[in-house]
Amino acid sequence: MSEEFDELDLLAYADGRVTGDRAARIKAYLAERPELAQRVRDFAQQDRELHAQYDHHLDDPLPDRLAQLFDEPSAERPRARLKTSLAQAAAAAVLMAVTGGAGWWLGQSADAGGDRGFANAAAERFILAAPLSDSEIAGAQRMASGQPTLQRFSDRISLELRAPDLSAQGYRLVDKRRVQLDDGQSGIALRYAGAQGDQVQVFLKSRWRERVQDVRTERKNDVTVTYWNDGPIVVAVASPSDDGPAGQELADEVQKAFGRAPKGKPKSPDATIPTLEPYSGPQPQRQEASTPTSGDGTAGQPSDIQP
Amino acid sequence: MDDEKRLIAQQTPHLRRFAIALTGNPDRADDLVQDAVERALRKRHSWRRTGSMRSWLFKVLYRTHLNSQARRRLERDSADRLQAQSQTAAPANQDSHVEVLNVAVALDYLPREQREVVVMVGLEGMSYDEAAFVVGVPVGTIKSRLYRGREALYALRHGEGTDHLRRVK
Numbered sequence: 149m150s151e152e153f154d155e156l157d158l159l160a161y162a163d164g165r166v167t168g169d170r171a172a173r174i175k176a177y178l179a180e181r182p183e184l185a186q187r188v189r190d191f192a193q194q195d196r197e198l199h200a201q202y203d204h205h206l207d208d209p210l211p212d213r214l215a216q217l218f219d220e221p222s223a224e225r226p227r228a229r230l231k232t233s234l235a236q237a238a239a240a241a242v243l244m245a246v247t248g249g250a251g252w253w254l255g256q257s258a259d260a261g262g263d264r265g266f267a268n269a270a271a272e273r274f275i276l277a278a279p280l281s282d283s284e285i286a287g288a289q290r291m292a293s294g295q296p297t298l299q300r301f302s303d304r305i306s307l308e309l310r311a312p313d314l315s316a317q318g319y320r321l322v323d324k325r326r327v328q329l330d331d332g333q334s335g336i337a338l339r340y341a342g343a344q345g346d347q348v349q350v351f352l353k354s355r356w357r358e359r360v361q362d363v364r365t366e367r368k369n370d371v372t373v374t375y376w377n378d379g380p381i382v383v384a385v386a387s388p389s390d391d392g393p394a395g396q397e398l399a400d401e402v403q404k405a406f407g408r409a410p411k412g413k414p415k416s417p418d419a420t421i422p423t424l425e426p427y428s429g430p431q432p433q434r435q436e437a438s439t440p441t442s443g444d445g446t447a448g449q450p451s452d453i454q455p
Numbered sequence: 456m457d458d459e460k461r462l463i464a465q466q467t468p469h470l471r472r473f474a475i476a477l478t479g480n481p482d483r484a485d486d487l488v489q490d491a492v493e494r495a496l497r498k499r500h501s502w503r504r505t506g507s508m509r510s511w512l513f514k515v516l517y518r519t520h521l522n523s524q525a526r527r528r529l530e531r532d533s534a535d536r537l538q539a540q541s542q543t544a545a546p547a548n549q550d551s552h553v554e555v556l557n558v559a560v561a562l563d564y565l566p567r568e569q570r571e572v573v574v575m576v577g578l579e580g581m582s583y584d585e586a587a588f589v590v591g592v593p594v595g596t597i598k599s600r601l602y603r604g605r606e607a608l609y610a611l612r613h614g615e616g617t618d619h620l621r622r623v624k
Contacts (some may be wrong), residue, residue, distance in 0.1 A: 159602045163576060165583070190612065191605045195577040197558040198476065205472040211485050214471070217492050218464045272462065345512055368458075 158184070162191035201438055266335075267366050267375040270351040270384035273327060274336060276369050312350060312405030313339050318399050319348055327351075348398055351384040363403065374399035382407065459499035462508050463573045469509075469579070470516050473482060477520060479563055487523060496554035514581070514589045517571070524567065534582030561611040572597055 153161075153174055160166045161174045178257035179183040209215075302380040308405055311321055319340035327337045342348070363376040375384035384401050472489060474484035495515045502511050562570050575586040576597075583601075587594045 154600050156598050159598060159605065163601075163607070185545075187609055189610050193572070194558045194605060194608050194612075198574070198578040201557065202472050202476050205475055206468045207586065208468070208471070210467060210471070214492065215487055216487060217496065218460060274463075384532060427566040 151177065158188055159191070164186045189337075194385060254321075264364075264366065266351070266382050267364070267373040267384050270349070270375065271366070271371045271373045272388045273351065274349050274373075274386035295312060311338055311404070312402045314348070314398060314401055317394070317401055318342055319398070346388065347397070348385065348387045350402055351386065353382045365399075376403070457499075459502060459508075460496060463492060463495050463499065463512060464494060466509055466512050473513065474520070475517065476559075476562070477606065479559075487516065487520055490523070491519040494519060507585075510585050510588055512583075513575075514591075517589050520571075522583050525576055533591060557580055558608060558612065561608050564611055565607055569600050569607065572600045573604040573608065576601055 153172060156180075157166070157174060161171060161178075166174060178188060181321065207431050281434055313326070314321070321338060321341040323337075324342045325339075326336050329336055334353055339348040340348045340350070363374060365374045365388070366375075367374060370388045370389045371386055373384050374396070375387045377383070383402065383406060385395075385399040387398060389395070456518070466621050467488065471488050473486060474487045474491075475481055478484045478487060491512075495512055498515070502508060562573065563571065571590065572586055575581045575589060576583070583594050586601075587597045590597065
């Protein structure tokens with residue numbers, strides 16, 4: 149007798165929360181049931197139409213009365229809606245100031261404080277990150293039992309690097325996306341899921357520095373960021389501060405992955421050294437390009453990251 | 456500007472998109488976001504830093520939305536009673552003839568609980584767990600509401616009629 153799937157199985161499948169063998173079985177199940185398959189396809193189409201209908205609002209200048217909420221000092225509650233182009237320009241200017249690249253806890257620019265601005269932005273991104281989805285946690289749990297973890301990336305970015313493999317530390321790469329970091333430049337955020345639902349993020353940005361910077365660690369708001377620059381890249385590893393030694397172990401592993409010896413250990417002679425390609429400069433982009441990974445990749449296979 | 460205020464500012468465009476999808480009305484959405492952001496700014500120091508700021512903000516907005524819905528319902532009930540005293544009621548199935556063109560219009564026909572979850576998961580990309588945190592119900596309830604909401608949208612978009620549904624906005 150063929151396997152039966154209930155409505156919640158089909159819902160999870162339509163929402164992309166089923167991967168691997170189970171997804172394949174549901175796909176085969178739907179192939180024999182065209183009407184049900186059409187329904188599931190429509191579920192996904194609903195999401196696409198929602199984005200088409202509402203995503204442009206992310207680019208709207210904030211209405212004046214909302215932008216003023218972030219003015220310093222707190223303004224009187226403005227109820228009237230200002231519709232002049234001048235008012236809209238002012239609102240946009242306020243928003244740009246709010247979301248600018250200055251360090252948010254250290255208050256220093258990236259150049260003035262080594263790469264502290266970058267570390268600040270990394271911690272900020274980490275705090276804002278959504279919790280891991282059910283499928284991401286499930287994927288990390290599968291990894292713990294030896295199933296495939298990483299998937300090869302194919303996006304074009306200016307550095308050719310390989311994503312650190314943190315599977316030995318119990319983390320699976322689940323997402324890679326381009327993000328805006330400090331001073332308006334774009335970088336890459338790699339998100340790793342742990343089997344317990346915890347997450348760690350690694351942030352990369354291309355910036356050539358002849359002088360190798362010591363590894364530094366900053367801690368604020370329960371987020372620990374370990375960061376350094378080495379030739380063509382600046383790297384920041386953000387993890388919850390309560391990770392303690394585990395967080396440090398992850399940072400060490402990332403350093404090794406990028407050919408740097410952690411904490412004074414000798415550099416491995418066969419470590420992969422990142423190669424520098426012509427950098428195309430800052431690439432402002434409001435919509436972040438996300439490349440969620442699935443559990444269908446090859447275990448332990450490094451991923452190409454091309455900003 | 457302190458750290459939390461800056462983070463709230465960064466999320467405000469996302470809160471606004473969510474509010475517009477929830478209410479279907481940009482002015483009402485801005486009222487909602489303004490109320491929620493003011494509340495979040497006042498309470499920002501009580502945010503548990505071990506959790507996601509994003510989830511916390513959406514929860515604040517969702518709670519604010521529920522409160523404003525309750526206020527609107529009271530106002531509407533009062534207005535309906537006044538109207539009933541002076542006018543004949545509208546035909547029962549008047550709304551069933553509205554032609555549904557896209558998912559945004561169809562959303563208006565869903566019960567509030569289903570519409571909210573469809574928007575949270577379908578538009579905001581929340582996991583079932585995160586949506587359960589924001590709404591304050593078990594994950595199973597989220598899945599059930601989401602499935603029923605998606606089924607209703609499917610029926611609306613494929614011409615299966617709106618007789619059993621009432622436009623709620």
